[in-house]
Amino acid sequence: MPTLWRYLLGQYTKIFILSVFSFIAILLIMRLEQIARFAALGGAQKKVFLFVLYQIPYILPIAIPISCLIASVILFQRLSHTHELSALRAAGLALRQIATPIFLGSAFLVLISFYTISELSTTSHFATKRLTNELTSVNPLALLQKKQFLNLKEVYLEMNTVEAGRASQDVLLAFNNGKNERLSVITIKDLRLDEPNLVSDRVSFISSVDAKTPYQHDQLLIENMEQAVTPANEFSNLLNPSQWRINNDYLKLPLLIARLKKHRIERDKALSANAPLLAAEASQKIKRCYTDILRRVSIALAAFTFTLTGVAFGMEISRHHSKKWLVSVIGLTALFLTSIFIAKSQDSNLWLSLACYTFPHLFILFFACRKMQQISGGIE
Numbered sequence: 001m002p003t004l005w006r007y008l009l010g011q012y013t014k015i016f017i018l019s020v021f022s023f024i025a026i027l028l029i030m031r032l033e034q035i036a037r038f039a040a041l042g043g044a045q046k047k048v049f050l051f052v053l054y055q056i057p058y059i060l061p062i063a064i065p066i067s068c069l070i071a072s073v074i075l076f077q078r079l080s081h082t083h084e085l086s087a088l089r090a091a092g093l094a095l096r097q098i099a100t101p102i103f104l105g106s107a108f109l110v111l112i113s114f115y116t117i118s119e120l121s122t123t124s125h126f127a128t129k130r131l132t133n134e135l136t137s138v139n140p141l142a143l144l145q146k147k148q149f150l151n152l153k154e155v156y157l158e159m160n161t162v163e164a165g166r167a168s169q170d171v172l173l174a175f176n177n178g179k180n181e182r183l184s185v186i187t188i189k190d191l192r193l194d195e196p197n198l199v200s201d202r203v204s205f206i207s208s209v210d211a212k213t214p215y216q217h218d219q220l221l222i223e224n225m226e227q228a229v230t231p232a233n234e235f236s237n238l239l240n241p242s243q244w245r246i247n248n249d250y251l252k253l254p255l256l257i258a259r260l261k262k263h264r265i266e267r268d269k270a271l272s273a274n275a276p277l278l279a280a281e282a283s284q285k286i287k288r289c290y291t292d293i294l295r296r297v298s299i300a301l302a303a304f305t306f307t308l309t310g311v312a313f314g315m316e317i318s319r320h321h322s323k324k325w326l327v328s329v330i331g332l333t334a335l336f337l338t339s340i341f342i343a344k345s346q347d348s349n350l351w352l353s354l355a356c357y358t359f360p361h362l363f364i365l366f367f368a369c370r371k372m373q374q375i376s377g378g379i380e
Contacts, residue, residue, distance in 0.1 A: 004088075005101040011078075012071050012102055016109075019067035020060075027059040028052070038132060047131055054128045057120035064113045065302035068106055069333065072310025075102070080316040095376050099311045106307035114300035118253040126250040159191070167192040171200075182208045200228040248292040260289040284348050291353040295343065298357035302336060305364050309333075312368035315375050332367065336360040 028035075035055070039048045079085040088098050156174040161167075171188035189202035202225075209219040248256055267282035309332055313325040343356035 004098075008075070008098075008101045009105050012075050012105055015071035015074050016067050019070045020063050023063035023067060024056055024059055027063065028055060031055055031059075051128060051131055054124040054131070057116060057124040058128070061113060061117045061121055061299050064109060064116070065299070065306045066333070068109060068303045069306035069310045069329070072102060072106075072307045073314040073329065076311055076314030077316070080314070085315065095315070095372055099372075102307060102311060103304070106304045109303040109307075110300050113303045114296065117296045117299055122250055122252050126246070129250065177207060184208075196231060198230045200225075200230070202226065203228050248288055253293075253296070256289060256292060260286060263289065287350040288347045290350055291343065291347045291357075294353060294357045295340070298343075298361065299340065301361060305336070305361050305368075306333070308368045309364055312371040312375075315372075328367070332360075332364050335363065 035048070035052055038051050076085070079088075085098070089095070155176075157172070159168040159171040162169055168191045169189065171186075171191050173186040173188075175184055176182075177184045184205070184207040186206075187204045188200045191198070191200050193199075205221075205223045205225075207221045209221055248259070251259060263282050263285040267279050267286065270276075270278035270282055309329060313329050316325075339356040339360045343353040346352050346356075
């Protein structure tokens with residue numbers, strides 16, 4: 001490997017690694033609320049550590065492209081300010097030759113990023129969900145105390161927490177009884193977890209029975225119990241029955257392709273059976289699989305696209321340094337991230353997602369190549 005390549009790649013790699021670790025630290029701090037909620041469920045320290053560890057691969061797909069941008073900008077800014085860039089050009093090297101090792105390094109990072117998105121990130125995302133589900137299935141009281149984990153509609157829940165994940169007092173649960181369209185209320189004086197059971201003391205259940213004729217009043221039903229014992233795992237399944245639904249972003253690429261083939265078969269069967277509703281539902285699932293594949297490819301390619309952006313806008317050939325390049329870099333980065341979020345929210349619209357995942361790359365490549373061509377011609 002030429003000495004120049006070793007020098008440029010070494011400097012680029014150092015800044016990149018430092019940026020990645022900085023972004024991991026910052027994004028972990030931003031996820032402290034989720035980590036604190038998980039720790040409040042009463043899990044062991046080992047599970048809390050695993051939960052934090054699983055957040056890192058989920059952060060890397062965004063941290064890698066941004067770190068590539070920062071590393072390339074800082075490297076070529078320094079080469080410009082120390083006049084090393086001018087010396088290399090005076091030695092007969094074109095800008096393309098100077099930037100070649102950085103582009104090759106970013107291409108290698110594209111492969112790493114794609115592996116992270118398709119393998120590590122999906123595995124960590126699924127493992128995080130599994131840890132949360134396991135903990136809430138063992139400890140339904142923690143699930144009740146942390147109402148954000150519940151998926152209950154038309155339910156009012158209030159309680160006084162005595163010990164997180166272990167005991168509560170003065171529990172009030174009001175819900176709509178779908179059978180008679182009346183309100184039912186349950187009050188519990190003391191609620192505690194006595195593994196493997198959930199024990200309730202001084203329980204009152206208040207409901208009503210429909211009158212047989214419209215001219216009669218509803219009959220009030222009141223039942224009091226000194227103590228009630230319920231298996232903890234069964235109560236958790238009642239509270240959160242759909243907790244094991246596996247989304248596309250939980251699947252590795254081979255499994256996602258297998259799911260795509262399965263939905264294609266389902267669509268073909270529905271079409272042959274003249275079932276348009278089932279065929280339309282299968283088509284929507286197929287589109288979501290395709291958009292998820294596009295998302296992974298687009299975010300992985302961002303490592304190269306952002307590196308090219310940093311190289312192009314990090315070069316300075318004028319004696320008077322300006323910060324106008326910073327506006328362009330921030331604008332192009334914001335365009336890419338905004339397009340990713342729009343495409344993610346419209347995953348059932350294949351053509352819109354395709355445009356959002358591809359247009360930013362083409363737009364950034366056009367402006368970055370144009371900028372490098374201007375610099376090569378002596379125009380900044």
